[in-house]
Amino acid sequence: MLTPSRLIVARKRRGLTLTRLAELTGISTHSLSVYENGHQTPTDETLDQLATTLDIPRQFLEAPDVDEIPEAAVSFRALSKMTARQRDRALAAGRIAIMINDWIEARFRLPTADIPTLTGHDPESAAEIVRAGWGLGERPVTNMLHLLEAHGTRIYSLTAENDELDAYSLYWYGRPFVFLSTGKTGERGRFDAAHELGHLVLHGEHQVPSERPAAEVEANRFAAAFLMPRASVLAHGLANATPDQIVQAKRVWNVAAMALTHRLHELELLTDWGYRSACVQLSRMGYRRAEPEGIQRESSQLLGKVFRSVRADGMTPARIAAELGISPAELLGHVFGLTLTPVKCGAPP
Ligand SMILES: [Zn+2]
Secondary structure (H helix, E strand, O other): OOOHHHHHHHHHHOOOOHHHHHHHHOOOHHHHHHHHOOOOOOOHHHHHHHHHHOOOOHHHHHOOOOOOOOHHHOOOOOHHHOOHHHHHHHHHHHHHHHHHHHHHHOOOOOOOOOOOOOOOOOHHHHHHHHHHHOOOOOOOOOOHHHHHHHOOOEEEEOOHHHOOOOEEEEEEOOEEEEEEOOOOOHHHHHHHHHHHHHHHHHHOOOOOOOOOHHHHHHHHHHHHHHHOOHHHHHOOOOOOOOHHHHHHHHHHHOOOHHHHHHHHHHOOOOOHHHHHHHHHHHHHOOOOOOOOOOOOOOOOOHHHHHHHHHHHOOOOHHHHHHHHOOOHHHHHHHOOOHHHOOOOOOOOO
């Protein structure tokens, strides 16, 4: 028997409108919407056809009811450039990642969430409060993803077809989730993760209207202040820094050269003119579109541990995927590809 809410998630996961799914299957839009609102259930044959077209095991469509992620729960940075279809696809992908997380939570004790709610705070002081609460002082963050996971955030990767998005985050039944693209530079990934932490801290309590541009600016200011603490930047003698000095100094905080330049300007260590000219020069040096000689992309530590542990118990990724009613490739796409981490036999621990 079809579970209507599952058909909706599977369709949106593929980025399909009802009309497009109707074209692909030859089933009328009317019938499809009747199936989706649960007024009628499709025949066995139709169910198979839907599963094939949606490239999802039929089992997924028949598993217990799921609740969709409401669009108002998420602040999308790229929203103005995104279509409703792209937004729905990203949310449906996140919903599947949450199913994977449920599977993990049922078997492992994961860290409890420890993210302060600082609604209405200035982003700069909010970043300082979080740092103080987490005992970070002014030290650079070694690994942003590991830090978030240690404080109870669940982190999953955005699947490849959602590459118009950098990241998004939300509270799901009290648990903070961050979904991250894996296609950007390592420095950018750290900034995106800190940006999402900003949303959780500043906007997590209330569901943020997704089209509020101020929320995006606040999350960016939070990220800059969190990764490049004022006192630490001021102590590095970067007043009127040259592009070469910026490229050198960005390694202290593992941030993009452009992000540090912006921060120096924000802290009045660069004049307006100095900021503009540094941007132009860094751009010429290739730092606008990329991060020459950049750092490696950070990945989840928790998921790596989980999959190593289940593998040691003889559980294969294929079996986990089957239990979830998804394909192994789908599982892989949500977990930074970590299910394939080989276990080295006989290697020292
Ligand atoms: Zn944002």
